[in-house]
Amino acid sequence: MGYMAYKRALDILNIKDQPQSDTAKVIKKDITFDSGEFYEKMEVIRKKTEGRLRLEYPNSKIEVTIPSKERDLATQKEYEKSGASATTISLHNFGAAADFKIVIDGENQDVKGPNWKEELLPFRILGSEARNLGMFWGWGGDAGHVADTRFVHQFLRKYPEQIDQDFLKDWYTFQSDTTQAGYKNVLSVLDSAYKQEHDRVWLGDDVTIDPLLEDWPAGSNKKVFGYIK
Numbered sequence: 001m002g003y004m005a006y007k008r009a010l011d012i013l014n015i016k017d018q019p020q021s022d023t024a025k026v027i028k029k030d031i032t033f034d035s036g037e038f039y040e041k042m043e044v045i046r047k048k049t050e051g052r053l054r055l056e057y058p059n060s061k062i063e064v065t066i067p068s069k070e071r072d073l074a075t076q077k078e079y080e081k082s083g084a085s086a087t088t089i090s091l092h093n094f095g096a097a098a099d100f101k102i103v104i105d106g107e108n109q110d111v112k113g114p115n116w117k118e119e120l121l122p123f124r125i126l127g128s129e130a131r132n133l134g135m136f137w138g139w140g141g142d143a144g145h146v147a148d149t150r151f152v153h154q155f156l157r158k159y160p161e162q163i164d165q166d167f168l169k170d171w172y173t174f175q176s177d178t179t180q181a182g183y184k185n186v187l188s189v190l191d192s193a194y195k196q197e198h199d200r201v202w203l204g205d206d207v208t209i210d211p212l213l214e215d216w217p218a219g220s221n222k223k224v225f226g227y228i229k
Contacts, residue, residue: 031158031159032159032161033094033096033148033155033158033159033161033162035070035094035095035096038095038096038148039069039095039098041133041135042066042069042098042146043066044133045100045126045129045130045133045135045146046064046065046066046100048129048132049064049100049102049122049125049126049129050062050063050064052125052129052218053102053104053122053125056121056122056125057104060104060105061104061105061106062102062103062104063102063103063104064100064101064102064103064126065100065101065103066098066099066100066101067099067101068092068098068099069092069095069097069098069099070092070093070094070095071090071092071093072093072167073088073089073093073167073170073171076088076089076090076092076093086182087152087180087182087183088171089152089168089171089183089186090152091147091148091149091152091155093167093168094152094155094162094165096147096148096149096155097145097146097147097148098145098146098147099142099144099145099146100123100126100144100145100146101144102122102123102126102144104122109122109123111123111141111143111144112141120143120213121216123143123144123213124143124213124214124215124216125215125216126143126144126146127143127213127214127215127216128215128216128217128218130146130215131215135147135148136148136149136150137212137213137215138212138213138214138215139212139213140210140211140212140213143213151185151186151207152185152186153185153186153188153189156186156189156190156193157189160193163189163190163193163194168190169194172187172190172194175187175198175200176196176198176200177198177200177201178200178201178203179200179201179202179203180202180203180204181202181203181204181205181206181207182204182205182206182207184202184206184207185207187200
């Protein structure tokens with residue numbers, strides 16, 4: 001897309017001067033998203049997870065941190081290019097996601113490594129604390145990820161005022177012709193909100209709804225990988 005076409009697209013998407021779409025009216029609730037409050041909750045989750053891990057591993061040094069919080073579109077694209085993310089639009093871009101890191105006795109817990117079964121347990125404790133506060137957790141390939149919702153389109157339906165974000169309109173202008181099939185849901189929300197119609201060519205596969213990880217509630221005596229933890 002050339003610069004002038006890009007500029008015209010942004011002019012078209014100046015929805016501040018347009019009436020709210022019917023879809024936005026239907027999904028709007030009396031709540032708005034506050035990134036600061038979200039990350040305050042992440043800190044609560046971090047502290048509670050660290051406390052529980054100290055009980056589970058009483059003779060170990062425990063460290064729970066949040067190395068990745070809000071990020072811009074350029075950074076998100078780099079994540080996608082490197083394979084660290086599967087998408088160029090993320091809840092991180094809205095300040096609505098956090099990636100946790102857990103280190104026990106100096107060893108980074110790696111759910112993708114050879115000892116993933118043992119090293120998943122600390123993240124299941126994280127998941128329990130996240131879900132206790134109503135957050136999403138449970139990606140099989142990203143057990144340190146906690147967010148307000150599972151998908152971006154769910155977030156936009158929950159907080160429709162976020163549809164007016166400038167960075168989101170910027171991202172949208174580059175999805176008009178050919179784009180990934182995995183963006184169908186979020187683009188459906190945005191097409192309706194921005195009152196746009198596009199005959200897109202879809203690449204790749206649609207989003208799959210994979211089973212989520214099971215968390216580890218406090219006081220649980222369930223069997224984990226064949227033994228009682």
